[in-house]
Amino acid sequence: MSNKITSIRGMNDVLPEQTPLWQWLEQRARAVLAAYGYQEIRLPIVERTELFARGIGEVTDIVEKEMYTFADRNDDSLTLRPEGTAGCVRAAEQHGLLYNQTQRLWYTGPMFRYERPQAGRSRQFHQIGVETFGIATPDIDAEVILLTARLWKELGLSDQVTLELNTLGDNDDRARYREALVAFLREHRERLDEDSQNRLERNPLRVLDSKDPGTREVLENAPRLADHLGDEARAHFDGLRALLDAAGVPYVINPNLVRGLDYYGRTVFEWTTTALGAQGTVCAGGRYDGLVQQLGGKPTPAVGFGMGLERLVLLLEKRRPELPEPISIYITSDQVARPEALILAEKLRSALPGEGIFVECGPSQLKKQLKRARESGAMFAVIIGENEVREGFISVSVLGDFTEQYKLFKEDLAGWLSLQLKNLKNLNSL
Incomplete structure (x- = not known):
């Protein structure tokens, strides 16, 4: 019997022959972020479990199924961070970074989710995240999207990714839409997959994100959130689209794009690729104007995104960029x-x-x-x-x-x- 200790499933080593590509990617990302005037913030890997339950949403898959949660020696419930936004909001509020000022912040590091490991998806994975605070107008939404578009250009990946865009409207818009969507889905409940049936009463917007073919067929005739938008949310989205059009950034409107976290409202977006099979999202984010208040602060507009480094590395491995040799x-x-x-x-x-x-x-x-x-x-x-x-x-x-x-x-x-x-x-x- 072997006495060797191996790594935990889904928590992978990055070996010396692999790290040059990671370093090359990280260096270019840092350069782009610096060019836009964003400042780095470094956050703890472990946070109080309450932060994610309140911030992400207790009925999301992440909180219900995917978090690594444990009790420490004081019996406090702690969690390995499954994403970076909630921790960044906590840090910004705790240290007074949001008082009568705007912030453009970024961070990088490992995140942890208990999922089935596969290509581009690990239980310990790495992200670069961007969070902006204090700006309510659509120009900042456009800026974070333009920033990612510039990064794809720097990495030589512009032809590999597509920008998908949607708006979730405001709270009142979503409440009206939720009623219409639930009424429609109840009529077709037997045709929905099991996960979607469970989400129907607790988090019906997440049904829109289902990958099940039968559910997707039902959703083709479902009510559209765009038909329930108020004037302010519609004007915000139109303003964002006008800015992207002026900058020459192509996009596709995806009415079923809702993102998996409860804190999003108005703008949501994803950069997707067809080169990685099922793991097609390489960067995702949106606006979350209510999260700071939800976590105990004052109402603060905010927008940001996270990008998975493992999936970007997989894309770059296919392109094989010329890397500088470490030894001269x-x-x-x-x-x-x-x-x-x-x-x-x-x-x-x-x-x-x-x-x-x-x-x-x-x-x-x-x-x-x-x-x-x-x-x-x-x-x-x-x-x-x-x-x-x-x-x-x-x-x-x-x-x-x-x-x-x-x-x-x-x-x-x-x-x-x-x-x-x-x-x-x-x-x-x-």
Whole structure:
């Protein structure tokens, strides 16, 4: 019987050969968020269970079926965060960030939901979330959508995703619509799937999100929320659409788009793809003007979104973007020259900040070291052996062409490498 301990199902390791793509994605997302003036906030992974029960909604699938909840040593009920918005609202309200001011915030990190693991869906998954507070007009709705559209462009994914858009109206609009929808669905109850029958009385709008073919067929003739909108909600949605049209962002109106969380109202949107099978949503969000008050604060307009990094990584793996190599210079040496190699590497790291410099350690034949240097993706191999130490020079090979080898004095090495790296990077940028 094996004594090895393995990871928990649905909580996956990201291995060294996978992390460069994750880092590339995260760096581009950070750059886009900075370009829009959004500030990072870092939030706890564990929150009081009440936060999610009150914020997300007690009759949602997340609260009823998917949360990792436990009692701590004081018998307080705590939960691993299943999403980021409620925690961000809690933090902003707790620290006075919402008092007579607007905020544009973002965060990133792991979330936790007990779901059936499959491609693009894990029990521990990672999100980048954006939340804005204090702006009630549709221009901020447009901005967060434009931000995501720019990110797809930066990632080379614009042709892989489609923007789906809807409005849920205001509370009174949804109350009128709920009555009409429930009356219609009751007439066709026997044709609904089991989950939709359970939602019919408790959370009927979630029936609109059903993927069951029979239920989808029933919904084709269901009342439309658009027919129950008040003037203010309709004007808000029309204003958003006009801004997206002016910016040249294409979208599809999806009248059945409701999102799975109770706090949404007015604008809701999803960016979807057909390249990942059933897991087609890569980014989703909307407006949640009532959540701050629901969690104990003053009425505060708000809009935001969350995007799943695992699904974006799957899309990027299909596109295979060219990633920068983490190592620029690979230093090889024999045992006699090993101390010299370590000291040389330290000097080069000071002289060439930002460049990856790798030094072979441990006993190994020089021939094998040079083979690993070529496989590493580095641009240059620096070779230090007993002869180099004795005679005071350094050998450098341009990787990919070991026939071209240079001999340089130690004091000239850093300047020569700096110039060569600059020239190579300029060529690669053409």
